[in-house]
Amino acid sequence: MKKMSNVPIKESGSLLRPRWQILLASLPLVLFLLIPLAGLILRVSPSNVMSTIMQPQVVQAIRLSVTTTVITVLLTLFFGTPVAYTLARKKFVGRTMLDALIDMPVVLPPSVAGVALLIAFGRRGFLSPLFGGLEIPFTETAVVLAQLFVASPFYIKSAAAGFASVNRELEHAAAVDGASRLQIFRTIILPLSLPAIVGGVVMTWARALGEFGATIIFAGNYPGRTQTMPLAIYIGFEIDLNIALVLALILLVISFFVLAVVKGILGQRLTVF
């Protein structure tokens, strides 16, 4: 009988548990991520949080961040899903170009994205004559557009991967049974790509929440109107470190909470992320 090489019998049942060497090698990066976050939590005192969280500028920043990121996610779902589907399913001339185009906003430095948005949608922008003088910069709309530009590619790529991974046989079987294209999408493709879709939504939301460079250039910085949490943290850092720390902590808590809930619902399907 052939003996299985390199697999000591005592380990064969625990192939899924990483060896201690792997754990040790993982430690540096994990600590590197953990220590700054822990430091942030420890540096802020609870009394500070309570007194700062009530300040109108802080409340405004939180409200603005939450509102704009939710809108961004909804817009991404609505407009991004067709793109993801196209990327995943069709083979056409220029598909590589489309793929690269979707990658661009991720590769571009955010401030460059901000300048680009200004050139396109500003008062003197390309599209300005079409709309009789756009008044988009310095508005909440601008905040959403900036977030949409930098964050939607995350969803599109993830959803595309999800759609592409669905077994065609299942779709053919459903078609044979008389299902329409829409039915196939709703009952087969969608449920099977759900982890990828949800993963993409979370990444888009997270990127939108942290968006700074494009926002401050395209939308500007005005409390209540365009000063999202990252902007408030940045300016706050230069005035009152406490405000910056508290906002940073709140951002941390919100993000963690959302991620925990989503992961909980997904039931730990790590392969997707």
Place this chain on the structure above:
Amino acid sequence: MQKILVACLLVWLAVAFQQKAFAQQTKEKELTVFAAASLNEAFKAIADAYESTNPSEKIAFNFAGSQQLVQQIAEGSPVDVFASANIKQMNEAVKSGRIDSASIRVFVRNRLVVVFPKENSAGIHSLRELSKSHLKIVLADKAVPVGQYALEFLEKCNRSAAFDSSFKQKVLDNVVSYEENVKVVLSKVMLDEADAGIVYTSDISMNAGERVGTLEIPEALNVIATYPIAVVRNAPLHEQAEKFVRYVVSDEGQNILGRFGFIPIK
């Protein structure tokens, strides 16, 4: 297993090499100067002149809003000289313990000016029109020196007989964005994204001046910006730092600053 060890060794070597390279860099005589954003062109010209008479010495700049520089200084950033656009931020640097108040000296002054896009589609021809409705004004944040000076200017207008007592409020109602330094304010006006902004006279002294329209602010209403400079306590290149500061306040340095629209102190 062996591969893991080799990988770790390589990482360690890379880090060690990086440390050595960094150490070597700081041994070279590169003076680190943190300066307010408005000093950008003028200080670069001063550095050019200084380096031509002192070829072995190099100067590296970090230009940003003074409030941002103070934060970096307070957090321990390596720096030799700090030039701020107002005394308030210099005092913040003193509070952080990194600057001796005794080493501070005023080296130049500046004034405010209103700028508007060349096309002037909003039709701004007088200061009073800054309060007319539906205008888009861009100012620097109040934490930024020029932002604070702008607020003082508006206060002066309120108290002046030539203006409505609600002038300042009306102007602030027109503000659409508070930027992090004076150069961003200027850029947004140049791009015609804003109808008006308040910057320093030094900002419009060179090329930028030809790309925007300007509205002078009369002496009685204008705010004199006072720029202090100081050598940082325990600066790595202390002697060189002192030399640089002496050059800035010398006739040559003051001449250069004057050329760039600043008000020399002599």
